[in-house]
Amino acid sequence: MTAARTFGPVRIVGTGLLGTSLGLALRARGVEVILANRSPAALRLAIDYGAGRAATDADAPALVVVATSPDSTAERVAAELAAHPEALVTDVASVKGGILRELIAVGADVARYLGSHPMAGRERGGAMAARADLFDGRPWVLAPHDATDPAQVRALEDLALDVGAVPVVMDPEDHDRGVALISHAPQLVASLLAARLTDGQTRAVGLAGQGLRDTTRIAASDPELWVQILSANAAPVAEVLSALRDDLDAALAALRDPEAPGALATIAGVLDAGNRGVARIPGKHGRDERYASLVVRIDDRPGELARLLTEIGEEGVNMEDLRLEHSPGAQVGYAEIAVLPERSHELATALEARGWTLVEGR
């Protein structure tokens, strides 16, 4: 293991999921971690897990990370700036602009504040849910402002890299607009769509396929958490949703009079824009244009999928992505496998030779 880049000690205020996970990850790199929490029991638990040690009056942290609830973050950051006049102070809240504005409003020393947002999380919160690998491969956004010194950005980049995250530098307002677009608005849209299912006949909902399941999956998220996030980033989320609402109104008008001139063109325009939008999403997913998709029929019993993946491995083909599609009411399922296009025909032939049934693009 290479030496840690982070210059400690690092003081972590708030020992919930993110604070405790950060402590665990930094301790694993040998960085000195000081933990603080208003609840002695919660603090003791994080210390028991090995996320760091309790604070002392003699502490002189080089970096303070505020990982309290979004509502209390700005107040806590201001207190830490005052208490540790030598330290760089950051936070991990998922919305950045409002905190900076609050700090400026209360006259805090924002020259030593650099907000950040590690884009990692879990359904469950608290120290008990903490993992040293929580930040593995996740983007960690750094949001510098006018008073930020480049050395401060480098210091937080080192912190992100030490815990396995991918540092991304963004203006606070760009960050908030960005997460509104890729996370906050989609959450509300998925909830709005899933909410419609509460009206539907049970037998109609029973016809649902994989498309509906994927489209509404995140609607199962925790409402309490999301009310906090959405209200903290209300304006950018409203901006995305009001543009969506305008498109929806145009589509609705077309659907109410599909014979009208231009109606079908309006609907086609929405569908085409959807094609272009989804093509911009990076990373691995079934429809990723960089990959070819093979769909293999598998019996819905233990071992079959493992056997398939083992045989794909034996063919020396790297599986870029995998999605299971289930057939309601049947004892069969389909595994959708994404592979490099130049290997796809060869793999299809090999799998069929091994007795698998291929149903490409089902």
Added chain:
Amino acid sequence: MTAARTFGPVRIVGTGLLGTSLGLALRARGVEVILANRSPAALRLAIDYGAGRAATDADAPALVVVATSPDSTAERVAAELAAHPEALVTDVASVKGGILRELIAVGADVARYLGSHPMAGRERGGAMAARADLFDGRPWVLAPHDATDPAQVRALEDLALDVGAVPVVMDPEDHDRGVALISHAPQLVASLLAARLTDGQTRAVGLAGQGLRDTTRIAASDPELWVQILSANAAPVAEVLSALRDDLDAALAALRDPEAPGALATIAGVLDAGNRGVARIPGKHGRDERYASLVVRIDDRPGELARLLTEIGEEGVNMEDLRLEHSPGAQVGYAEIAVLPERSHELATALEARGWTLVEGR
């Protein structure tokens, strides 16, 4: 193989994906299949694939299945009713009410027409994409009307069962409202959401996670096909979307003034309704409340996932569902496994003993 239930010969009009797949599935059960297509080349291709034989003047089909494009279905059904006065005639179009109304309007003998909708399809169309197992485990909706004889419903149930589908009897209007809710409206909503991404900064879209990928996946569907489907079922789709629009307007008002009394309750109400709606979706999916979810860290290289699934099999635990979550920019991924709750703790312990890193609920 048990004997086919279907009483043939079955005449299939239209040899695209559905018509040819049905022919292949019925031939595999030994049922006599007669194929018809206005394009001699397309007909010849389907015959070459083994989906059936060419029509002759001597044919007396017991059942006619019209599998032409949605736009031409009603006209074709009327022609088949006139040409085969002894036959039961059905179709496979994804919208049912409008076709029945058209047939009544032109004075067709609807006492011999029973519309249906096999809920199977693929991105690619045409005879070349046909598969004998296309209908495996998929719902096949039968839409009887006032003039329908119960024996006709039994005949189509036999057809569906012979090709591996799950027959579901629904009133035509209920069917159209049902597919508007669970398929047509979600398609348009996914497209509307993905369309927003065309505005976003590339760097912001680069922060996208699995949630956005799932929510927008079906937005990659073929616009040309979906314009036909959406315009054929315009009124029911508009009904779902206008209810969604009303909820969206309420959420927008709350987001524009989150300090207003009741604003947070409005947002929480949408999120809670989303929780209740998604819980109504049957079948296997990651958030299925019947299952416990384990998330296992896997190195992003060939063989690792196969090894994990093999070891789960060795532990004698049946995996109810599997989803891969990728970590953008990192060489690690996470496999989310759904298992019966009573086996989940045992499996987690066993996997950790085998050296796997568990990140439950990540």
